[in-house]
Amino acid sequence: xxxxxxxxxxxxxxxxxxxxxxxxxxxxxxxxxxEVVAECANGLEAVKAVAExxxxxxxxxxxxxxxxxFDVLELIGTETAVIFVTAYDQYAMxxxxxxxxDYLLKPIGRERxxxxxxxxxxxLGEKLPPAPELAAAARPPKQxxxxxxxxxxxxxxxxxxxxxxxAEAQDDYVALATEGKKHLKQQTIASLEACLDPDRFVRVHxxxxxxxxxxxRIEPYAKDSxxxxxxxxxxxxxxxxxxxxxxxxxxxxx
Amino acid sequence: MHPLLTPIRRFGLxxxxxxxxxxxxxxxxxxxxxxxxxxxxxxxxxxxLIYQFVCLSAWYSCKAAPIQKSTAQRIWLTHVLAAALLSxxxxxxxxxxAYGLSQTPSFRGLxxxxxxxxxxxxxxxxxxYLLSVASHYVILAIEDSNKAxxxxxxxxxLARDAELKALKAQVNPHFLFNSLNSISALTSVDxxxxxxxxxxxxxxxxxxxxxxxxxxxxxxxxxxxxxxxxAIEKVRFGARLQMEExxxxxxxxxxxxxxLLQPLVENAVTHGIANLPEGGTVRLSxxxxxxxxxxxxxxxxxxxxxPARKGGLGLKNVRDRLEARYGxxxxxxxxxxxxxxxxxxxxxxDTGEAQR
Numbered sequence: 001x002x003x004x005x006x007x008x009x010x011x012x013x014x015x016x017x018x019x020x021x022x023x024x025x026x027x028x029x030x031x032x033x034x035e036v037v038a039e040c041a042n043g044l045e046a047v048k049a050v051a052e053x054x055x056x057x058x059x060x061x062x063x064x065x066x067x068x069x070f071d072v073l074e075l076i077g078t079e080t081a082v083i084f085v086t087a088y089d090q091y092a093m094x095x096x097x098x099x100x101x102d103y104l105l106k107p108i109g110r111e112r113x114x115x116x117x118x119x120x121x122x123x124l125g126e127k128l129p130p131a132p133e134l135a136a137a138a139r140p141p142k143q144x145x146x147x148x149x150x151x152x153x154x155x156x157x158x159x160x161x162x163x164x165x166x167a168e169a170q171d172d173y174v175a176l177a178t179e180g181k182k183h184l185k186q187q188t189i190a191s192l193e194a195c196l197d198p199d200r201f202v203r204v205h206x207x208x209x210x211x212x213x214x215x216x217r218i219e220p221y222a223k224d225s226x227x228x229x230x231x232x233x234x235x236x237x238x239x240x241x242x243x244x245x246x247x248x249x250x251x252x253x254x
Numbered sequence: 255m256h257p258l259l260t261p262i263r264r265f266g267l268x269x270x271x272x273x274x275x276x277x278x279x280x281x282x283x284x285x286x287x288x289x290x291x292x293x294x295x296x297x298x299x300x301x302x303l304i305y306q307f308v309c310l311s312a313w314y315s316c317k318a319a320p321i322q323k324s325t326a327q328r329i330w331l332t333h334v335l336a337a338a339l340l341s342x343x344x345x346x347x348x349x350x351x352a353y354g355l356s357q358t359p360s361f362r363g364l365x366x367x368x369x370x371x372x373x374x375x376x377x378x379x380x381x382x383y384l385l386s387v388a389s390h391y392v393i394l395a396i397e398d399s400n401k402a403x404x405x406x407x408x409x410x411x412l413a414r415d416a417e418l419k420a421l422k423a424q425v426n427p428h429f430l431f432n433s434l435n436s437i438s439a440l441t442s443v444d445x446x447x448x449x450x451x452x453x454x455x456x457x458x459x460x461x462x463x464x465x466x467x468x469x470x471x472x473x474x475x476x477x478x479x480x481x482x483x484x485a486i487e488k489v490r491f492g493a494r495l496q497m498e499e500x501x502x503x504x505x506x507x508x509x510x511x512x513x514l515l516q517p518l519v520e521n522a523v524t525h526g527i528a529n530l531p532e533g534g535t536v537r538l539s540x541x542x543x544x545x546x547x548x549x550x551x552x553x554x555x556x557x558x559x560x561p562a563r564k565g566g567l568g569l570k571n572v573r574d575r576l577e578a579r580y581g582x583x584x585x586x587x588x589x590x591x592x593x594x595x596x597x598x599x600x601x602x603x604d605t606g607e608a609q610r
Contacts, residue, residue, distance in 0.1 A: 016531070017432070017490050019439035026442060042531045063428075065529045065556065087431035106435035147558070158558055 008035040009121065010053060014046040014072065015061035015085065020106065024059050024085070027113045034117075043067025048154050050076045056124055059104075062086040067149060067156065070135035075151040077186075078130065081120045095138035132191045144197040148176060150183040157183055161200070165214050166236060167192055169207040180232070202249055204228055204242035212249055256313050257393050269306065275382065276302040282374055288367050296355060297368065301348055305379065308340055309386035316390040333387045341379025348375050413578030425462060426520065429486075436490050451489055458482040465512035470604075474506035476515050483516060484536070487523050494533025495523065503541040509604045510547070511575055517568040518551045518597050526553035526595055546583075547603045555595040569597065576601060 011034050015021045021039050028034050037053040040046040043064050050058070050072075060082050062069035069084055084103040086092050096103040102116040139145075148159045165177045169189035176183045193203050204210050214230045218238060221227045226238040228246070238246065258268050276298055283294035312333075319332045348368070356365035433455050440448035461479045465471065488495050515538070522536045534554025541548055569588060576584040576599065584601035 016528075017436070018492055019436045019443075019490065020432075022443060023435060023439040026439075044531075063528070065531045066558070087435065088427040106431050107438040108435070160558070 008033055009057055009124070010035055010037045010055040011057040011059065012036070012038050012040065012046065012049055012053065012055040013059045014040045014043070014049075014064070014069070015059075016041050016064045017061075020061065020085070023108055027108065027110065031117065043069070043072045044156055046072045047075045047151060047156055050080060051154050055080060057081045057083065057120055059083050059085055062089060062092050066158070070131065070138060071149040074131040074135065074187075075149055075156060081124055081126075083116050083120055089138075091140050092138040095134055098137055099134045101134065130191070132187050132195065136191065136195055139195075145195045148185070148192075150176065150185045152183065159183065161196060161211075164201075164211055165230060165232070165234065166208060166210040177234070199249070199252075202242070202245050204236060204238045204246060206239065208236050208242075210236055212246075215246070218243070218246065256310060257397065258310060258313070272302055272306045279378055282378070283371055286371075288370055289364075293361060293364055293367065296361065297348065297351060297364075300351060301344065301375075304347065305344055305382065308344070309383055311340075312336070312383065312386040312390045313393075316387060316394055320394070321391055333384060337380045337383040337387075340383050341376050344379040345372055345376050348372075409578070413575075425459065426524075428524070429520070432490055433486050436486075440489075447489070451486060454482050454486050458486065462513065462516075468512050470509040471512045472506060473501075473504060473508045473510060476510060476512065477501070477506070479513070479516055480519055480538070483519065484523075491523075491527060491533060494530070495527050496533065496535040498535055498537040498539075500537070500539040504547065505542075505605060507605050508542070508547055510601070511579055514572060514575065514599075515549065515551065517572055518599075521568045521597075522551055522553035522595070526555045529556045530554060542603050545603050546600050548598065548600050550596060550598045552594055552596045555590065555593055557593050572597075572599075 011028065013021050013024050013028075013036055015024070018041075021041075025036060025039070028036055034057070037055055038049040040049050043066055046058070046060070047067070049055075058072075058076075058080055060069045060072060062084055063086065064072075067075075069086075073082055082101060084092070084096055084101060085106065085108070086103065087106040093103065093105075102119050104112060104116055145161055147161060148164065150157045150159060159176060159178050163178045165179075167177070167189060168175045170184070172186060172188070173184045174187050174189050174192050176185060189203075189207065189209060193201070193209055196209065200212055201209050202212055210228060210230070214232075215228050216231055217229050219227050219229065221237070224240045226243055228236045228238050230236065257264075259265055279302065280291070280294045280298045283289050283298060284291045289297075315332055315336055319329050321329065349372075352368040353365050355361040356363060433451070437448050437451050437455070440451060458479065461475075461482070465479075484495075484497055488497075519536060519538065527534050527536065537550075537552040539550050539552070569586075573586045576586055580601050584599070586600075587596075587598040589596050589598075
């Protein structure tokens with residue numbers, strides 16, 4: 001879907017630094033076919049602006065307060081083309097290379113900017129790789145998520161992983177149970193599992209991941225299956241292999 | 255392992271040292287005239303051969319009663335008792351040997367001739383054992399001082415390593431690239447400011463390079479480095495970065511390891527302020543008390559973001575360097591309270607006048 005109808009490409013600039021946004025604005029100005037519809041100083045603003053303006057293209061800084069560039073990408077879905085902007089981040093750069101999303105390194109040079117822009121233009125409308133996968137690849141080894149971002153309309157919720165009780169697979173979504181509420185997020189349970197610290201979260205069942213600290217006791221249910229009872233009396237099914245994983249973790253802790 | 259048994263050369267020397275002792279003993283036995291030279295040699299050589307091994311046991315009693323840690327009473331009691339006991343055994347052995355030898359025709363009557371020499375054997379056994387104790391204490395002392403020397407060397411190597419690591423970790427690539435990006439933006443918006451920032455950055459880099467060779471710098475020098483660092487970050491973060499400084503009570507000539515505070519302030523900016531959309535304040539305060547310098551770096555933090563990075567690499571580095579330099583005289587405390595992240599350092603005050 002290249003823009004042949006004369007309409008301008010709409011773009012969003014997201015960076016928490018004034019001067020960094022200024023550089024991008026200046027570079028974009030020399031392209032009459034792009035229109036900057038909004039500038040955002042943090043991830044939360046960016047999520048709102050995307051919902052409001054539905055831009056074709058985002059220039060997205062990776063390191064920002066509250067929500068990082070990866071968090072924003074997770075929350076806006078894969079409809080918008082993204083060019084990441086970062087100063088120096090060896091893992092993030094590797095992730096971009098692997099997942100063929102274009103990225104710019106600060107300080108941004110004109111030539112590199114043109115190349116990224118041309119590439120993004122030619123790929124407008126193409127779907128991006130799933131964001132959680134990209135974010136997982138950009139995480140330094142042995143580091144797991146410390147919070148999960150969820151969007152409900154324009155509302156963004158941050159769930160610290162310590163407050164997550166359990167996660168349940170529901171088709172293409174996971175329901176995240178925390179403090180008595182459930183939040184839906186578009187992600188597979190397997191990719192969520194990969195982001196969580198295996199010493200704290202256990203895949204007890206094909207459809208369930210549980211916070212190990214919430215488990216109060218495990219009761220037999222039927223042949224080869226059990227039930228985990230959580231602190232708030234929630235009952236979760238435990239499969240045979242799930243029970244084995246729980247047991248290994250329990251043995252490690254004692 | 256017993257120090258005299260290995261290496262084999264040392265053991266050989268030990269055996270050799272007993273030769274003159276055995277000769278003296280033979281002389282002592284034969285001179286009063288009761289025993290012939292042959293009698294004395296036949297008795298003393300096997301006795302000494304056995305007793306030199308017995309004397310090696312002094313090492314264990316010396317280890318059990320280390321000279322610095324035991325009372326004189328205990329040391330004397332241990333060794334005198336052991337000496338008496340062992341020489342008694344030795345006398346018994348000598349009696350047995352004399353009795354055995356007297357059964358052969360060439361030494362007939364040795365048994366009764368030997369009896370009068372028993373006090374000499376006892377006295378010699380007693381003194382030889384004490385001599386062995388004394389030598390073992392000397393060996394232990396030498397070993398201890400060798401170990402202490404190795405420890406000193408190891409500590410200084412560790413300290414040097416930690417310092418080098420700290421210095422290498424200094425210029426954070428993030429900081430450098432972001433600053434360059436700011437300069438590149440400023441060139442069109444505000445060329446004068448761009449030039450000013452180039453100069454700040456150059457001065458900052460030059461100062462960090464120069465610090466590599468120094469072991470201590472006066473507080474004033476560390477502060478001027480910090481001020482440049484913060485001035486650069488202030489250009490990036492604008493109003494989001496506020497700074498407060500309360501150091502009037504401290505003498506600016508106080509000496510501290512170079513780049514001790516800079517990584518802490520950098521932490522406060524990159525892990526504290528940078529995570530706050532509205533920004534916050536970095537506060538540096540210090541005073542001296544009872545010959546110690548107390549410095550605190552405090553910053554506003556986002557309570558929702560990752561828990562306080564107590565194990566952060568920058569913090570660990572500072573802790574290691576403090577410990578390498580001051581040992582137990584320095585402390586570092588990290589705390590989070592009321593959305594404030596705080597690092598407090600305490601180390602001995604040194605105004606550097608002693609060296610001058």
